[in-house]
Amino acid sequence: MSALLETRGLGKKFRGLTANADIDFAIAPRSIHCVIGPNGAGKTTFLSMVSGHLPPSEGRIFYQGRDITRLSTVRRARAGIARKFQTPSVFPGLSTRTNIELAALRGAGSKRERARRIDEVLETIGLAALQETPANHLSHGQRQWLEIGMLIAMQAQVLLLDEPAAGMTAGETEATTDLLQSLVDTHGVSIIVIEHNMDFIKRLSAQITVLHLGQVIAEGSFDEIAANPQVADVYLGNHA
Ligand SMILES: Nc1ncnc2c1ncn2[C@@H]1O[C@H](COP(=O)(O)OP(=O)(O)O)[C@@H](O)[C@H]1O
Ligand SMILES: [Mg+2]
Known part of the structure; x- marks a missing residue:
């Protein structure tokens, strides 16, 4: 290995x-x-x-x-190589989905590929049902998952x-x-x-x-x- x-x-x-x-x-x-x-x-x-x-x-x-x-x-x-800090770095007023979208812009791929990746990430982090919820309305745990999802969306x-x-x-x-x-x-x-x-x-x-x-x-x-x-x-x- x-x-x-x-x-x-x-x-x-x-x-x-x-x-x-x-x-x-x-x-x-x-x-x-x-x-x-x-x-x-x-x-x-x-x-x-x-x-x-x-x-x-x-x-x-x-x-x-x-x-x-x-x-x-x-x-x-x-x-x-992407790092998640202990202090949150999400945009609090923006929706869960928009936060993932912004991160996805830093990754590669066509618009369609990015849209698919965004859906996939929302599913993986368990926040698909909350995608329209502003990040500051998520629980502490959910915000951490959102940040991890952002790292995946940017293809870390x-x-x-x-x-x-x-x-x-x-x-x-x-x-x-x-x-x-x-x-x-x-x-x-x-x-x-x-x-x-x-x-x-x-x-x-x-x-x-x-x-x-x-x-x-x-x-x-x-x-x-x-x-x-x-x-x-x-x-x-x-x-x-
Ligand atoms: N920027 C810094 N300047 C001076 N000392 C630091 C700095 N960052 C960490 N240290 C010191 O280095 C040691 C290791 O710290 P750190 O890596 O934060 O440990 P841990 O994350 O395991 O708690 C500690 O003694 C800490 O006080
Ligand atoms: Mg430490």
């Missing part, structure tokens, strides 16, 4: 603070990869380097075999999600794991997802990377991670 996206020796220093150090990471095509770790572990910093919002202090990032370490955020997005190949289930109800959280899996199955995307919620991570059955103090301390399936004593230490706060 060759990786779709890969980092080698990726590191980030903020003045004296090492936020990420020597991160070797790889995500396969058509897969979900979770990044977990306690607060301040360096998860968001890692995602920001992959999306191009932060320049690495060291190391390299490869996408489809190409070195993208110095590529701008805009060019990365055009190449298919790699979705970067920073705590997509934060603030969601248990039901919404469950629906979100199903949504992510269906995006992989039906749209063939890959997803790097940072998440705190252990139920979410368990349901996904994805590959997991654990960060602690900016470094990778474990990698594996949920069961492997759950059985790892060092991971338990970090989560129970038994470290110095």
Whole structure:
């Protein structure tokens, strides 16, 4: 298997603070990869380097075999790497459908192909019945799905999600794991997802990377991670 996206020796220093150090990471095509770790572990910093919002202090990032370490955020997005931020970026007064339409304009294809893609996305994110509803009338969870739908509408190949289930109800959280899996199955995307919620991570059955103090301390399936004593230490706060 060759990786779709890969980092080698990726590191980030903020003045004296090492936020990420020597991160070797790889995500396969058509897969979900979770990044977990306690607060301040360096998860968001890692995602920001992959999306191009932060320049690495060291190391390299490869996408489809190409070195993208110095590529701008805009060019990365055009190449298919798209990030959803924790703060919403939908147009609140516009309808759900219009939000998806605007995102679709950033993708390729004829008008007809785009219209088909818009319908498909609304169906996938479970908001077809609410397509005329203004985005600010959607529930918190529905707005998150709308944003994920916008990434699909703009034909992203790699979705970067920073705590997509934060603030969601248990039901919404469950629906979100199903949504992510269906995006992989039906749209063939890959997803790097940072998440705190252990139920979410368990349901996904994805590959997991654990960060602690900016470094990778474990990698594996949920069961492997759950059985790892060092991971338990970090989560129970038994470290110095
Ligand atoms: N822009 C920044 N300037 C200085 N320090 C930062 C900046 N962003 C993050 N940090 C620090 O880097 C470390 C990792 O932060 P972050 O990547 O946000 O962790 P996480 O997302 O895992 O909670 C923290 O100690 C944080 O305070
Ligand atoms: Mg964070």
